[in-house]
Amino acid sequence: MDALTVIVVSSYALASVLYFAYHAAPGAALARTARLLLALGFVVQIVDIALHCLRGAHPASSGAEALVFIAWLMAGGYLIATVRYRLEAGGAFAVPAALVLLLLARVVPAASGPGSPAAIGTLGLVHVFLAMLGVALFALAAVIEGLYLVQERRLKRKELGRLRAGGGVPLDLLDRLAARCVSVGFPVFTLAIVTGTVWIARLGVLRGGGMVRPEYVLAVASWVAFGVLLVARAGAGWQGRRAAWLTVGGVFGVLLAALGYVIRTVA
């Protein structure tokens, strides 16, 4: 790992520890310090990504770089959400998730992905970027829904001490934010699937590869789950716990698909 990556990993790791501490015993100073560390990691990471791009290792060049970019999007998305909606309690979910993605990306061997932008082609680039954006938005939705489930359980169990200490975020706000992330992420991910299908079809024709791989099936299944969720929210008024579990399940599928892609590019 180079110096910048070490700074990013350290910042995210320290911020994760502080957010865990905040989750256990909320305090304004903890939240403030954690947010500062996260912001530091976020800024340094974009510099790191830019330097990698200059060396040809852009986010679409390999599964590892894609994971790094998704981690950065997640960290940024959470940073905005916590500044705008005071979602400090969600830091214990979002920041460790970004950290895990980053570590996964940096510990896997040097990638043997599609290669330079010229080799991937415009369609491939569009597909990879849309997929990364979609995954990041879904992951953010899952983080918010995770927070919803924790908050909901605390309310049901009447753990009023923690809520009193300022750790609680209103349920309706969490539900609304998660729905917003999914409703923006869904069309983005739909476009990613469409462009990806066309892209691999072309590659398949050109190179004689197969069209059906487990990660593709997982990605499409997750996409269907999110589609069902959106329809159920709009039509049947689904919200709360059921919507939260479906979001978490969908994101699990999407992340597995992304992981499958990373493993395949390494193998």
Next chain:
Amino acid sequence: MELCLIGLSHRTAPLAIRERLAVLSGEVEPLLRALLTLPEVTEAVVISTCNRVEVYVASADGAAASSAVRDHLRQRFDEQVGGELGVERHLYERVGRTAAHHLFRVTASLDSLVVGEPQILGQVKEAFDLAIRMGTAGPLLGFFFPRAFRVARKIRRDTGIARQPTSVSSVAVELARQVWSGFEGRRVLLVGAGKMADLAARALRAHGATVAVTNRTAARAEELAARLGCEVSPFGELEHALTRADIVVTSTGARQPIMGPVLLERVQKSRRKRPLVLIDIAVPRDVDPAVDDLEGIYRWDIDDLQHVAAQNLEDRQQEADRAEALVEEELSRCLSAQRSRAVGPTITALRARYLGVARTEAEKAATAAGGLDERSRRALFAAAEAIAAKLLHAPQVALKKGSGSDEAEALLAAAHALFDLPAVEPLVPDREDADAGDEAEEERMLAATSSSRGGGASDEAEVSKKASRW
């Protein structure tokens, strides 16, 4: 000059005594005028709230002023209630540092019945403003009161003494806020006509919620609705009303729960499992605890609310310890500033007196010598002034050094006696904190404090507003 305080409060006198000794708003001005007729008193401020009557005075002789004001109050109270209450034993007095310390604690709401309540700061400001308008507050009270306001604001900002609500109704609002981020447009259903539920509904309505009332006795529902300015929902249509509500505050006198799992399951089905907050203030309870298993139902009963209120009060007490330390720190700074402030005019008087003497003597010497040219005259005057300045150097340094110590007043008195200095002209009251800008800032701060805490002490505020000036 010394600051003195004589008064009684909820700590020394029960309500039955306080209500009989109250100084009503129209009686404060005559009392201030009467206090100024006492020879020992040079300045006065009267604070009168439902929890205290306190008289702050400035005097050259603190002990004598305390005694005179105490006699005056005792006489006044005895006339008011016929002397049978034994007013004397309820009165307390403080002089000097302890009086300033008490003023700072009172203004910062550390001496209040509910620590951290927001009204007292405004009440003390009103009392001081009245004294300023009437000209009964001078340099000493004008020095201490604005500093007390500053300390109170600092404590509200830097500690958590006002952060958590402590009344059942404001805790109910706070808990509802865990489910609904805002109450604008939310529907609150008030079931029953209990006082607590009434307060909780008022607090929610103050945050923008729409309230509807239902009660077994339609007349009582209508009466309450007229009082709250809201609509009435027939008790027979409770299920329909529940379906439309987001928050239910219930406090009927029913012996059995009126809302059970069967009813609420139907309601939740109609509501598509949308969250429903149930605040059950009734004893016996109106809502069967078995409804907790239903999705989207969040129920709190009186025990839950009281538990949170008690914990909040405990938190406030802990924060109060931090606030006490701040009061001590600010008080030391303030007293030191007061002593330094008194040194300036004394040094000016000292210099004026001795440079004046030097010039007069130089003039005499010049006249006696006769025929001195302008250059020689200037040299003579300069020498005289330089001698005076050199002689004054040591006492000036000693006064400045001693200004921050406990012996400052003795030192100043000695300087005035030894150098035969005239009395220093009193300074105008320090009004820097009593101007409109600061008041507006304070109002904003208090409003933000209560709204950001989900109404915080909003019902306390309402009750206190009614009773604040008797």
